[in-house]
Amino acid sequence: MATATITGNLRTFGGANFSHLDPVIIFRASSAHFNQDNIFSGPDVRVSTFDSGGGFSVTLERTDTMLTAGAHYKVLIEWRNPGITGDSGPGVAQHDTGWEVEVLAGGGPIGDNARPPRPNHQMVIVSPTTPAKTFGAGALWLQQDPTDPNNPNNPANTSRLYQLQ
Structure with a gap:
């Protein structure tokens, strides 16, 4: 052992x-x-x-x-x-x-x-604005407009991926 x-x-x-x-x-x-x-x-x-x-x-x-x-x-x-x-x-x-x-x-x-606990990278939040901290540190946030995610002319669709702190 x-x-x-x-x-x-x-x-x-x-x-x-x-x-x-x-x-x-x-x-x-x-x-x-x-x-x-x-x-x-x-x-x-x-x-x-x-x-x-x-x-x-x-x-x-x-x-x-x-x-x-x-x-x-x-x-x-x-x-x-x-x-x-x-x-x-x-x-x-x-x-x-x-x-x-x-x-x-x-x-x-x-x-x-x-x-510390490992970040939860299994959750990706799609939102045009920063999500609430209740999702937990380490959750991923894709800055996109959830109502219009495929429109390249929509300025909310930055395709930037962030990790919540």
Whole structure:
């Protein structure tokens, strides 16, 4: 098995430790993957043990040995939220970090293995004006008049392709 250890600290936005809320870091594989000898699938890897400063360590299968390009782990964080109560006690809150973690040879600090989400180049918006940011960073915008896209005399048809920031 080709594994590596990822380390880091889990803190609140105020810089405090919040282990009293029983946090869990969830590493979810982007999909089932193959390497030369194995098929990987199964449940998420959950980290629920932290040191007094919020430090954690987790050993994961390396993504750089997978046959699928772009193999990664999605990172979610759950914690007990005393502000939400139900019949069974406090509720659970969750953050999806949106970032991806590639586990490379040698592992190391989570920030050295993390990358922002990849742009969505599968969406192309055709519009004469800049589309709303709700389409997400990385979406492509073809500056065309959607009501008259094939008219070369229409000044809105610039045929310029932009990537939304």
